[in-house]
Amino acid sequence: MTIGSSMSSGYCSLDEDLEDCFFTAKTSFFRSAPSKVPAKNVSQTVEEEKPEPPTVQEIKQRIEKYNTKVTNCLLMKLNDDGTYTGFIKVHLKLRRPVTVPAGIRPQSIYDALKEVNLADMTDKRTSFYLPLDAIKQLHISSTTTVSEVIQGLLKKFMVVDNPQKFALFKEMRKDGQVLLQKLPLTECPLYLRLLAGPDTNVLSFVLKENETGEVEWDAFSIPELQNFLMILDKEEKEKIQQVQRKYEKFKQRLQQTL
Numbered sequence: 001m002t003i004g005s006s007m008s009s010g011y012c013s014l015d016e017d018l019e020d021c022f023f024t025a026k027t028s029f030f031r032s033a034p035s036k037v038p039a040k041n042v043s044q045t046v047e048e049e050k051p052e053p054p055t056v057q058e059i060k061q062r063i064e065k066y067n068t069k070v071t072n073c074l075l076m077k078l079n080d081d082g083t084y085t086g087f088i089k090v091h092l093k094l095r096r097p098v099t100v101p102a103g104i105r106p107q108s109i110y111d112a113l114k115e116v117n118l119a120d121m122t123d124k125r126t127s128f129y130l131p132l133d134a135i136k137q138l139h140i141s142s143t144t145t146v147s148e149v150i151q152g153l154l155k156k157f158m159v160v161d162n163p164q165k166f167a168l169f170k171e172m173r174k175d176g177q178v179l180l181q182k183l184p185l186t187e188c189p190l191y192l193r194l195l196a197g198p199d200t201n202v203l204s205f206v207l208k209e210n211e212t213g214e215v216e217w218d219a220f221s222i223p224e225l226q227n228f229l230m231i232l233d234k235e236e237k238e239k240i241q242q243v244q245r246k247y248e249k250f251k252q253r254l255q256q257t258l
Helices: 056-069 107-113 145-157 189-196 222-257
Strands: 002-005 084-092 098-101 125-128 132-143 168-176 178-184 205-209
Touching: 056 189, 084 145, 107 145, 125 222, 132 145, 132 189, 145 168, 168 189, 168 222
Parallel strands: 084 205
Antiparallel strands: 002 132, 084 132, 098 125, 168 178, 168 205
């Protein structure tokens, strides 16, 4: 797996869990209380039958069609064994700081080729925010899974956090809305890219925190927990100032009216 381009964002949040289904980014989400009375006009979810895997000939035709739409030379290539390789772009939209080794030089091409793990060279750790909404370009195989994509990205930037803290989403746009769906770890992103075509407006991939609803604090290091406390303390002070300014304006208006 090879990776190109720059890096992405950060901040701590205790949002409700992101369900493994579609949702629109324009909607506010609140956990509703469980209802014992079934809602009217609600269709039940029916488990879809999995389609048959495509044949090598079908894959070949799809790749040829895909390559005719490519404008940046990032073509897909079919191998003799029926597998194929190509490129995907991953948007990094991380709100929390990540943990990396302290005092380690950036990874060189030699380190990447020799698969040298620089993170093992020191026990010192530090936390920082990755640049906001950067894009990573990955060259992967049709057999590369979501789990391998996540691990490859973390290894590239020497992030030592548990890969289970992160999740890969597919992002689509429809009728002016942004739709996100969390991908299972066994999914193969390159096949999704092949089906959708090279247009990233139709389909793109996003790396986010794996929100499960229940925060496993034991999985975080001491520097991470300290950073979370600092962030929450800062947010609390800002919120208090906002409320104070709001009611100070109300007080001024009341006094002017009187």
